[in-house]
Amino acid sequence: MFRSDLLKDKVIIITGGGSGLGRSMGERFLELGAKLAITSRNAEKLTNAANEMMAEKGGEVFTVSCDVRDPEAVEQMIDSVWNHFGTVDILVNNAAGNFISPTEKLSHRAVDAVLGIVLHGTFYCTLALGKKWIEAGRGGQCLNIVTTYAWTGSGFVVPSAAAKAGVLGMTRSLAVEWARYGIRMNAIAPGPFPTQGAWERLAPTPELAEQALNRVPLRRVGEHSELANLAAYMLADEAGYINGECITIDGGEWLYGAGQFSGLDRLPNEMWDMLSKMTKKSGS
Numbered sequence: 001m002f003r004s005d006l007l008k009d010k011v012i013i014i015t016g017g018g019s020g021l022g023r024s025m026g027e028r029f030l031e032l033g034a035k036l037a038i039t040s041r042n043a044e045k046l047t048n049a050a051n052e053m054m055a056e057k058g059g060e061v062f063t064v065s066c067d068v069r070d071p072e073a074v075e076q077m078i079d080s081v082w083n084h085f086g087t088v089d090i091l092v093n094n095a096a097g098n099f100i101s102p103t104e105k106l107s108h109r110a111v112d113a114v115l116g117i118v119l120h121g122t123f124y125c126t127l128a129l130g131k132k133w134i135e136a137g138r139g140g141q142c143l144n145i146v147t148t149y150a151w152t153g154s155g156f157v158v159p160s161a162a163a164k165a166g167v168l169g170m171t172r173s174l175a176v177e178w179a180r181y182g183i184r185m186n187a188i189a190p191g192p193f194p195t196q197g198a199w200e201r202l203a204p205t206p207e208l209a210e211q212a213l214n215r216v217p218l219r220r221v222g223e224h225s226e227l228a229n230l231a232a233y234m235l236a237d238e239a240g241y242i243n244g245e246c247i248t249i250d251g252g253e254w255l256y257g258a259g260q261f262s263g264l265d266r267l268p269n270e271m272w273d274m275l276s277k278m279t280k281k282s283g284s
């Protein structure tokens with residue numbers, strides 16, 4: 001789909017890059033010539049992932065463990081990647097925390113757990129690297145992984161909805177403010193892409209997983225390669241005029257939820273025949 005040197009020698013940090021969608025994006029970026037740094041809380045997971053990724057895809061994957069909720073740890077993580085590679089070109093803010101719960105059952109610590117990772121963590125990483133880019137007089141790029149309920153909102157994942165909305169607001173705001181430094185800010189809003197992390201917290205029973213699928217007009221979940229290719233395109237120099245954009249990749253899921261009559265796709269053909277007679281009659 002792309003030239004094999006599309007991301008050649010780009011140094012890319014992926015938060016949460018040792019598992020799930022972060023890892024899938026990282027593997028694609030390696031195929032396209034990038035140098036990677038992956039970071040998350042679990043050092044052993046990162047090392048294992050990095051070794052497997054290098055064995056399968058070649059290239060270099062540097063690991064730094066860091067809890068993105070800790071602003072000092074974030075600054076150290078950014079410094080250590082910068083010192084290792086001599087620079088950083090791109091930050092993919094992908095780390096997240098989420099679970100389903102009636103909001104009234106949440107403790108303030110549960111709210112903070114999600115806001116801390118998603119909103120504060122994304123902000124800390126962006127700020128720490130943005131300052132270095134500006135000080136070094138060079139540009140850069142951030143790609144923030146949000147969700148479609150960043151703009152629709154969603155019950156039962158309210159801390160995540162509030163945090164992702166905040167990240168989208170930050171993305172659009174800094175796209176304008178930091179453009180003068182040559183820094184591009186964009187986002188991707190994925191629909192359902194099965195990962196262990198998301199599925200065990202958000203679709204823990206087969207019924208819930210099926211319910212999620214039934215809301216997608218294309219009647220399937222996303223392939224990791226589809227998301228990874230979109231991310232690669234957005235990070236390429238050739239996409240350099242895209243700034244402040246959030247691209248949805250969800251098989252039409254959020255529009256299905258928004259359309260008042262979308263649920264009629266469940267009606268069998270015989271029912272349509274009957275309804276057609278009724279509606280035509282009432283119109284005459």
Ligand SMILES: CCC/C=C/C(=O)SCCNC(=O)CCNC(=O)[C@H](O)C(C)(C)COP(=O)([O-])OP(=O)([O-])OC[C@H]1O[C@@H](n2cnc3c(N)ncnc32)[C@H](O)[C@@H]1OP(=O)([O-])[O-]
Nearest residue numbers: 096097098099101107109110113114147192197198201202
């Ligand atoms: C497909 C749609 C879009 C997808 C979006 C995604 O982001 S998918 C990505 C999905 N991937 C991920 O989420 C991966 C990373 N996620 C994680 O590490 C954890 O899920 C985390 C976010 C809870 C943070 O962990 P941690 O070790 O920092 O936290 P901790 O264990 O110390 O708990 C702190 C507080 O939260 C409370 N609490 C916890 N769970 C629940 C619950 N189910 N219910 C209610 N409350 C819950 C817990 O009781 C405690 O409060 P307390 O009792 O002290 O008042």
Ligand SMILES: NC(=O)C1=CN([C@@H]2O[C@H](COP(=O)(O)OP(=O)(O)OC[C@H]3O[C@@H](n4cnc5c(N)ncnc54)[C@H](OP(=O)(O)O)[C@@H]3O)[C@@H](O)[C@H]2O)C=CC1
Nearest residue numbers: 016020021040041042067068094095096192193195197198
């Ligand atoms: N999968 C899906 O269907 C969808 C996913 N998304 C978004 O895509 C992104 C990836 O999700 P997905 O791959 O499914 O989820 P995963 O749970 O697989 O990945 C989350 C990653 O974040 C890391 N992480 C969690 N907390 C922290 C922390 N405090 N500091 C640093 N790293 C942390 C985890 O590593 P560790 O535990 O080692 O810290 C893990 O690698 C997220 O932003 C999510 O909101 C959006 C819509 C749909």
